[in-house]
Amino acid sequence: KQEVTQIPAALSVPEGENLVLNCSFTDSAIYNLQWFRQDPGKGLTSLLLIQSSQREQTSGRLNASLDKSSGRSTLYIAASQPGDSATYLCAVMDKGGSEKLVFGKGTKLTVNP
Amino acid sequence: GAVVSQHPSRVICKSGTSVKIECRSLDFQATTMFWYRQFPKKSLMLMATSNEGSKATYEQGVEKDKFLINHASLTLSTLTVTSAHPEDSSFYICSARNTAGGASYNEQFFGPGTRLTVL
Numbered sequence: 001k002q003e004v005t006q007i008p009a010a011l012s013v014p015e016g017e018n019l020v021l022n023c024s025f026t027d028s029a030i031y032n033l034q035w036f037r038q039d040p041g042k043g044l045t046s047l048l049l050i051q052s053s054q055r056e057q058t059s060g061r062l063n064a065s066l067d068k069s070s071g072r073s074t075l076y077i078a079a080s081q082p083g084d085s086a087t088y089l090c091a092v093m094d095k096g097g098s099e100k101l102v103f104g105k106g107t108k109l110t111v112n113p
Numbered sequence: 114g115a116v117v118s119q120h121p122s123r124v125i126c127k128s129g130t131s132v133k134i135e136c137r138s139l140d141f142q143a144t145t146m147f148w149y150r151q152f153p154k155k156s157l158m159l160m161a162t163s164n165e166g167s168k169a170t171y172e173q174g175v176e177k178d179k180f181l182i183n184h185a186s187l188t189l190s191t192l193t194v195t196s197a198h199p200e201d202s203s204f205y206i207c208s209a210r211n212t213a214g215g216a217s218y219n220e221q222f223f224g225p226g227t228r229l230t231v232l
Binding site: 031032034036041042043044045046049051089091093099100101103104105106 | 117119145147156157159162204206208210216217218219220221222223224225226228
């Protein structure tokens, strides 16, 4: 059974810092990996999608990498801003049958002005 | 990215009534949609997979007669909470999977959520 772990559970940084969020998964048989952000009381916003054949994706100040063989992904946020404060969720689409997303528990990021 | 809407965004109802929540993919067709619920400060819990033109697939422990799902078209899925009770109060979120191909093939897009409060 696929399990996704995110470290750290919470992170607080001063504005302007570069930071890395970590995600690991136990079964490398995945279709893709997605990073989302969730603001309190809101739905999820898709940030980056990495297909299983890809190594990384970039969007603005965000860069996500995927190492499928080791079951790891990182989300790099450059020059963090207070508006980046949110919970970041990592999810993999499992090949195990139903093609559902399996989520980690998230990393709550706070960027202090 | 693609847009998924949910309606209503908030609903308050009396115990025993039924509530319908709509999930629409606005600019793409979705043969598969998903329904989640989320308790405060907790992870998303997948309730069911909604398949266009066929019966939904429910996760273990989710009562299919309690949470009725209908996926009548490629852009609309509905979740009806029947005979709602206070313990059904939660944040319900839907998502739609892009199966049309291209760079975002299999990318999932989420709706903004519906806050249900049952009195």
